[in-house]
Amino acid sequence: MPRVKLADVARAAKVHPGTASRALSPGQSGQVSPQTVARVVRAAERLGYVPNAQARALRTARSHLVGIVVPDITNPLFPPIVRGAEHVLTAAGYTVLLTDTDNDRERERRQIESLRGRGVDGFIIATAQWEDPLLTDLASAGVPVVLANRSTSCSRWPYVGGDEQAGVRLAVQYLVGLGHRAIVHLAGPQNVSTGRDRVRAFRAAAKEFGLTTADARVTVCQAYSEAQGKAAMRRALRAPRARVTGVVAGNDLIALGALDALAEAGLDCPGDVSVVGFNDMPFVDRIQPALTTVRLPLERMGGLAADLLITELESEGTQDAPTRALLGVDLVVRGSTAPPPRQRARRR
Amino acid sequence: MPRVKLADVARAAKVHPGTASRALSPGQSGQVSPQTVARVVRAAERLGYVPNAQARALRTARSHLVGIVVPDITNPLFPPIVRGAEHVLTAAGYTVLLTDTDNDRERERRQIESLRGRGVDGFIIATAQWEDPLLTDLASAGVPVVLANRSTSCSRWPYVGGDEQAGVRLAVQYLVGLGHRAIVHLAGPQNVSTGRDRVRAFRAAAKEFGLTTADARVTVCQAYSEAQGKAAMRRALRAPRARVTGVVAGNDLIALGALDALAEAGLDCPGDVSVVGFNDMPFVDRIQPALTTVRLPLERMGGLAADLLITELESEGTQDAPTRALLGVDLVVRGSTAPPPRQRARRR
């Protein structure tokens, strides 16, 4: 029942525990004769030796633990990121400590503190806010951090996300190509980078494609939720001199809410109003109407974040400027977009 | 930069590290005078002391780490379970190590081994197969395990899942009540308990409601996937003397596949065939037609699994028979079910 420890292996191989340790550690096995290494390895396998990670971590001050912090694992955006990160981390010998902050900053602070107490080597954080004191605390404590999906105002951390700018541009371009001119952006919350980046990109794209500021309006949602999306869409429809045939939603949940609001107002999608989402959540291809949306390579995002963190952990000191990776996105055209009413799509 | 350790606190409070340890540990603080406790606590707070969990775990042989093993975190069934478990675990001072086996047994074996090396106190396992050597290995090593969502042929582990029996019965009862008699069950894989339990329940319910074996057929899918569901539905439609107006799917993914196969065959749902799913995955209320399905209290399931594990961990030895909790389920009636064609719903 008691686990087999290094001393047991050493005894079986008739060597000192220290020697056994060197024999089993790839880097140091040059210090030991090949025969001895073989003997120790064989004994270890025979006894089913699994090193005690706690003891090793205590001595080496490297736990090979990585904390992944997400706001809500139930939000379909995050599981693929976690999955991608976990795959590369485990392949590299790391183990992931997952924590769900429940969108609660205080809880997040406690969780991070607790994970630090557990001696994690670094964090992958998908909850970054635009101004984030928790992150600056971590930075001043010298804890390696990689940001995924959401960035901050300050670019001192490595970051991997989607190319928001390109995604929004694709959406606007597509709507304009269909003939839309009155397009509203139901923006996500402005305290996270995706929310901010997307409105900035929306304004830039509007300008690029010759939409006036009266044509291209913005309403912001307090959260990435269906309820907020519905409320925002209502506001957009009720606005004075309202005129909207196209909607670029801050994400798919907001888009779903927008669809509700449109149905409520007796408007048909895509007959009267076209809607473009963001993220390509699972099953949005099966809703009615199938949602046109921007697809992000989430799993790859998580994997790359893990790669960045690992290189940071194993380069030990050599600090170059933090990488910022923007992954390419695709516009997935489905049923929720069509030419605006009483107007044919223009030819190029 | 170096973390503040117990010795630092002890020095600041002018006591021996051992005394400081007792002062800070709630159970032992009776061994220390109240004034000293206060001094130590104050010093600890002032210095921002966070105990080194590795060292503590090494000494006490209790890591307060719990491994959660899921087949695929991307499957919407599992995030709520993980979330529920994580909430109660962190509240109790435990940290969760998440691992995604990717439905690969060999990978699962390695992951579990690795987590054991990390000294986890126990596991919550959501990947159990009907016959599961990995679990018997854990049992013989004396590792506490709680099964969630899926059980095994042998009931030696505590288990918390949904009341499959009741769920399937509700589905059959509802279809029969609408007037359906030719009902097919597109069963899930038979190497996991949910798949087996649901066909057993289907047969029992069919008998209870007076369906003949020709009326109530079963086709099994190799996996819980849309592709398998579609293939199974095709088989069911093509079967000799096929006659089917009602479908009880092994889960929602299978139901989605079934909908595809029905559309492909030119059959309308619910006009020609009614479909009932299982799990109530997010957004199945928004697909076309909105899916009637059985809802499981997944988050509660995870939470309860965590509770069981914690009591097992903290009872230390007192082994009573393992609890088996079957959580109540609901039938959520939506658009994919209607009376069968050429027949009115019978009055009760």
Added chain:
DNA sequence: AGATTCACCACAATCGGTTGCGGTCGATAG
């Protein structure tokens, strides 16, 4: 006053690996 008890705290061993240092031994050079 002297013996005894009790509260409080210091000491040191311990958990299981890792690693700097030094010792032994055979081989090679001188």
Added chain:
DNA sequence: CTATCGACCGCAACCGATTGTGGTGAATCT
């Protein structure tokens, strides 16, 4: 044949917290 060198391995300290044991002093009892 002896001095030198290097390969190989043993020894013991160490990481940071916990805990059994024992010692000191004051308080209590006789």
